[in-house]
Amino acid sequence: MKLLIVEDDIGISYIIARVMQDEGHKVTECHNGEEGLHHALYGEYDLIILDIMLPKVDGFTFIQELRKQRVDTPILCLTAKDGLNDRVKGLTIGADDYVVKPFEIPELIVRAKVLLRRNGKVNQEEQICYGPIAIQVRNRAITVAGEELTLTEKEYELLEYLLMNKEQIVTKEQIYNRIWGLDSEAGIGIVELYVHYLRKKLSSWHADQYIQTVRGLGYILRINK
Template identity: 50%
Template sequence: MRILIVEDHTDLLEAMQKMLQDEFTIETATNGEEGLYLAMQNIYDVILLDVMLPDLDGFSILKKLRAANMMVPILFVTAKDALDDRVKGLEMGGDDYLVKPFQGPELIARIRALLRRSGNLTIDHTLCYRGITLSGKEQPIFVDGNEVKLTITQYELLEYLIHNSGKIVTKEQIYDRVWGYDSETTVAIVEVYIHHLRKKLEPFSYHKDIQNVRGIGYILKEPKEN
């Protein structure tokens, strides 16, 4: 799962990365304009957003994201602890508000709660689709109870498809989510990795669930019986 941290205090930013890097893929921005640009360009599971930022404050970033119909969960992480600020952030469309200073376990718990609320995580922190269970990119996945090893990229691809199971995702969306806008590869790499992932799932017949949507992308859903 991918998280964007928008925080201008370097020491705190590094500390937050260390708290989260074992469980999540982290990207960072140190000012508001950069944070907004990344949030608009990429697909994140959660955004951790400071309020007081250079160039563009966190409330303005949130307003622009919601105006663009981007419903990614937003967790404000800020020193502004006044009741009016907390209420403002939530009423503008923020999902949670964590006041500095905080401890790592609380930050992780808040993120997990947002992921569960958005349907991206179960109570035991696993991600499931039919007989497929994901427990973190450092852990093996299980398919119908059998351990299957994936590369990090294959894992992130499968994770993204499961997050969006039943929905059509374009090749461009997959590319942005898994490889990132600054990757030196091209969107054609998506087809290659879809092929590899299908091969890994073929012994269990789940390769048929990754269905082509001609001219658009893919959808992960149980195939209809003939």
């Protein structure tokens, strides 16, 4: 999973990032609301961990702007304010859950997992399946029809993203932003190249046909029945 952490306390941000990386997630860190909002609007993330008291753009404004732009990425808020009114306000304008500082790391991990599961990112066994393809998220093990499949890091991330969005069109831009990121020097043509690589590795099981090109838009993972 890909997480965005927006926290101005560098020490806290570092701890959260390391913990989430140990859980198998890819992490992007931002230390002010303006930078974080840019990443949230133009990147692709499965979860945002957001401090409320931020410089430049505060957490409440961050949430309102994100939801106004119809970005529905789940948001887990961090706040030193433990008043009921602050929690109610955050949840009312579009946050999904709150953790009050100082928090325990196990609680943060559990709440993050709950939001990811609630949004269909992983199931209770942290496994993503579609047809004969199965991914064990924690150790990135992949099988097709019960046989092991070996992929490079980017091939894995592409397959995982397609599986998480199965039977939905994802654009080349979405794939590029999600896997290579806004700061990548690779051109968007890299997406088509890696789709070719992935199809080739799935062809032994005739599963390459599941990755279908939608002309002028992008791709869809779909099994024709």
